[in-house]
Amino acid sequence: MAACRRPVLVRGPLGIVTAIELAFFLMFLALLVWFYAAFINLDFSKIPVKPGEKMWQAKLDRAALRLGHVGSLCCVFLFFPVARGSSLLQLIGLTSEASIKYHVWLGNLVMFFFTAHGLSYIVFWASTDQIHEMVQWARTKVANVPGELALLSGLAMWVTALPRVRRQMFELFFHTHHLYILFLVFYALHVGVAVFCSILPGVFLFMVDRYLRFLQSRTRVRLVSARLLASEAVELSFCKSPCLTHSPMSTLFVNVPCVSRLQWHPFTVTSSSGLEPDRLSVVIKRAGSWTQKLYETLSFLPTSQPGHLDVSVEGPYSQAASASFLQYDSLVMISGGGGITPFISVIRELVHRSATSAETATPSLLLISVFKTSADLGMLGLIVPASGGFSDISRLELRVEAFVTRESTASAGDVVRKEPAKLVWFEPLPSHAPIAPVLAHSSWLWLAAVVSSSFVIFLLLVGAVQRLYIYPVDGNSNRVYPWAARTLLNLLFLCVSVAVAASAAVLWNKRRNAEAKQIKNVASPATSLATWIDKPPDGEAEVESSPLHYLEQVTRVHFDRRPDLNRMLLEIGGTNVGVMASGPPGLLEDVATICASQSASNLHFASISFSW
Structure with a gap:
């Protein structure tokens, strides 16, 4: 395991990458390739060609659809690394700042596939004289307009998150990244409730974490x-x-x-x-x-x-x-x-x-x-x-x-x-x-209670509305309940369930720990x-x-x-030496290069970088 944690890539677009990180990244890319190839092979084996449509156009249609599915697969994991208080990060030994680079990797993959998905459909519509489809908002199937709005929101976040833009205009990056709310809403309106549920676990945990952070930030600290x-x-x-x-x-x-x-x-x-x-x-x-x-x-x-x-x-x-x-x-x-x-x-x-x-x-x-x-x-x-x-x-x-x-x-x-x-x-x-602590001393128990209870509330609300309101409408042969309204109702119930469960937990803990406010601020000599x-x-x-x-x-x-870092590090004796580096990217890369060399087998590198 010590060998797996040694840096293998130092100066590249992925930053400093250890052997185990590179292995998981390559396996994830292999998953995406297999996922896409399996769908394409199945689609192309029995592809229907509509009247007036050429074979390559029919293949482009299916290929564009599957690019969107691959992007959704990446989106499944996108929000897990940015849930700062999540217990999942603790289980795999990650800090909240160290996991940010995985969010960056996934974000680049998501926007690459979604951009390719959108551009492929534009080419398909233009080649088949259906460019008017770009302004269509279907009532009971996939809607194109919200998909385009979601893509524009994602592109704005993608461009402002580029390293050069983020470092020179951090405020622009920070405020533009709040477009993730519009991205999620329009994505859900584009694909519908069923597909949105595939990315729901990561989104749900992120929403719980984000709302708890919001409640904590309302307090003025001493x-x-x-x-x-x-x-x-x-x-x-x-x-x-x-x-x-x-x-x-x-x-x-x-x-x-x-x-x-x-x-x-x-x-x-x-x-x-x-x-x-x-x-x-x-x-x-x-x-x-x-x-x-x-x-x-x-x-x-x-x-x-x-x-x-x-x-x-x-x-x-x-x-x-x-x-x-x-x-x-x-x-x-x-x-x-x-x-x-x-x-x-x-x-x-x-x-x-x-x-x-x-x-x-x-x-x-x-x-x-x-x-x-x-x-x-x-x-x-x-x-x-x-x-x-x-x-x-x-x-x-x-x-x-x-x-x-x-x-x-x-x-x-x-x-x-x-x-x-x-x-x-x-x-x-x-x-x-x-x-x-926003959720008392045993925060992981309270977090589990909030997640489970809020999800139960969400299921009860969705089930009640589906059974009592939506199904009767769908049962009428002359009417079909609109996708957009159903999706917005589900998103509303999701927000309400998280707000109710998290607020109740925080208020309960505040009542039990009211004596914490009585801590006196005794100024000790400096x-x-x-x-x-x-x-x-x-x-x-x-x-x-x-x-x-x-x-x-x-x-x-x-x-x-x-x-002279090379001399100072290589002169250190011992078989179990930890090397921690914190500072500019150039310094981190120099230290990682030394620790990755064959002559530094006793050095174990750990980078402390902040990419917020």
């Missing part, structure tokens, strides 16, 4: 503090319910209405639920218009008196796979810029485990961080929580190699004495609540935020037992150079 670094990064610390636990490298979606009411951005959780049971923190690096406005908003808040800031969150989303780093004897963490944030939570979690479980061996750690300027070195200071230091970090076998690529030692001298980070405290409002190249103003050394002093001792800063 923000405790924000500390701003000279590198223009900010750490937000929230109050959370102790019953909420999360794994290292979990993801939290954050919305700040005063910055933007519509934009939600994912950030890595840097806190450890074991080390900080009542706190949850994320680090936001200033990189775009949204983060810039947030940083400026926090900069203008006074530090002398507590301020107010409304924030909503979704998550955190974490799976068991996030703690896979514990299986290694030694762990190498390679980060570029803001990519260091996932590793902060790993270090904090290992500090907690080393202090509470003396019998459990923790892996030795090597953190290789690459920064553009010396001001970014302040990101390393975030390893120490704002709620207080932890004295047991010396238990870890930790080594930090920091590289500053755009400054030399001499040019960095003018920022050595830079001002310490700004710390802002917030006063909670009565309406603010700690971050808590740890001094000395940076790694700073010295105390009075020239005195840090206390030798402090975490900052220990971290300063194990940290080496290299200016005006990049790390």
Whole structure:
């Protein structure tokens, strides 16, 4: 299994792909080829040719139809990877952010086959003088107009999801992707209820997950503090319910209405639920218009008196796979810029485990961080929580190699004495609540109850309407109940059943856990935020037992150079070495290439990439 998880494709359109991922991808392509070939062979063996129609036109008609069926087969799996809170991801050991690339692969296949399906029919209609079929909305069979509208919605999402467009115009991609609602509605109107039921499992789980996220996002959470670094990064610390636990490298979606009411951005959780049971923190690096406005908003808040800031969150989303780093004897963490944030939570979690479980061996750690300027070195200071230091970090076998690529030692001298980070405290409002699980502590049991009960409600509603209303109409020889009305009724019942079951579960849990709102926001003294190249103003050394002093001792800063990753990784001894990389795509590809080489058989690569 270790060999199957090694990267086999590094630089290509699929990104970094392991052997097991490539095997499943090829098997899925083989399934699509067999599915299409089986239908085509059956159709072509007894194809009817209508009067005035040529054989190739009749074959094109059947081939176009089967392309749509193949696209629907891909659509069956399309929504499973984007159900962030789904227990299915946990069962197969996937994190919500790691499964996004499978959604991308499936989305490309879906749009490829649906586009080929639509273009083939346009050619068929044009060649048989039936171009008027493009504006036909049949009452009791497949309707063409909603199919064309579904295809246009999908094409808009497909184009804006291209990597170059998504990176340069993320807001356009984000808002355009909400066209999936129109895509599903028009797809259902196009194919009818029976075919739509083939993709219903994935859509149903996604709808449950999406509605639960909507309910959680309606709550304003309690923000405790924000500390701003000279590198223009900010750490937000929230109050959370102790019953909420999360794994290292979990993801939290954050919305700040005063910055933007519509934009939600994912950030890595840097806190450890074991080390900080009542706190949850994320680090936001200033990189775009949204983060810039947030940083400026926090900069203008006074530090002398507590301020107010409304924030909503979704998550955190974490799976068991996030703690896979514990299986290694030694762990190498390679980060570029803001990519260091996932590793902060790993270090904090290992500090907690080393202090509470003396019998459990923790892996030795090597953190290789690459920064553009010396001001970014302040990101390393975030390893120490704002709620207080932890004295047991010396238990870890930790080594930090920091590289500053755009400054030399001499040019960095003018920022050595830079001002310490700004710390802002917030006063909670009565309406603010700690971050808590949306479905209580045993969330997977509640999720199973919501899914099963909502599906039962859906079946009862559909059965009652079919038996009492639709069947009597269909039984009349002069009337047939319209496809569009039947499809819309089924979609309405689907939404109602999910809303009723999920809302009831969330309200029940809120009543049982009303005492969580009584958690007091006690402000604890913040740890001094000395940076790694700073010295105390009075020239005195840090206390030798402090975490900052220990971290300063194990940290080496290299200016005006990049790390020689090939040499540093291949020199690491041991047979079970985990290599985790987080940062720009180029850095991930370089690390994956080294780990995939024959001379690095002891290195086990894990990529931490975010493609939201």
